[in-house]
Amino acid sequence: MHQVRLQIKGSDEARYSYSIDVQISAVLQYWSKPKNYPLFIRSVPVQNELKFHYTVHTSLDVVEEKISAVGKAMADQRELYLGLLYPTEDYKVYGYVTNSKVKFVIVVDSSNTSLRDNEIRSMFRKLHNSFTDVMCNPFYNPGDTIQSKAFDSIVSAMMVQAS
């Protein structure tokens, strides 16, 4: 049930090549077990989206591992922010999971070193806040893709600010 919000056209992919200079972010949310399908995807720029989808899917494994590790370790540190999931040579992936098991994943270009941990944390908080608003919207059925324009605008504003 993989639902994507933005379509990739074949011609676009051929025309543009993946460039490291451009700052890229992708924001996705996944619903809880056992399904784990995306509720919302947004990336800038639009090309090479498949690569992001793939990255995010693989990063889900790391998220699951972190969640189960916290459970077994019984640590006092039971934060929602999961931190840097794993760095690759091209980009860094950050994760965040809510108490209702909704996972947020942000992918940021590695060449963008100006984004500090605090800023990523605040981005996740903003995301969580707007997601809570979406949940409380009576026209939203939990489990559907997120159609809310308010949520859209918050995400776009964040991505513009990050790039």
Next chain:
Amino acid sequence: MADDVLFEFLHMEMVYHIYKDQASRGEMDKDRATCVSTLEGMGFRVGQGLIERFTKDSPSFKDDLDVMKFICKDFWINVFRKQIDNLRTNHQGTYVLQDNKFALLTQFSNGKQYLEEAPKYLAYSCGLVRGALSNLGMDCVVTAEVSLMPSCKFQVVIQKI
């Protein structure tokens, strides 16, 4: 404070409206179950949204018992302005939450009068608890029973897959 009572009045009207709707359509006995499930469904959706708001800032829960304690304390205080008075468990997925002065039943009676009408007014709250738990990852069945008003017991049975 006057704002507390707004929800109680709304709830009373909700129950009345749903039953009136069903009654006007035909036989009462067959539709009683639908009324209860409608109310429970409403509570379910509200519970899901509420729990998202309440757990926004709290750290993740260690285990099921931790979740139930959260429901008994923070969640119940936010919704009904008091805590659950007694939580019992058999440590195998069944929990009994006892509220000795349930906010939605205090105006009924202090004993056994109107006992047969009470279940209608508990359906929404059962749904509330079920929605809250389902969003926290615990599928369960919530039932309520009243023997002496205004005290009531909610029984939560967690469904293991």
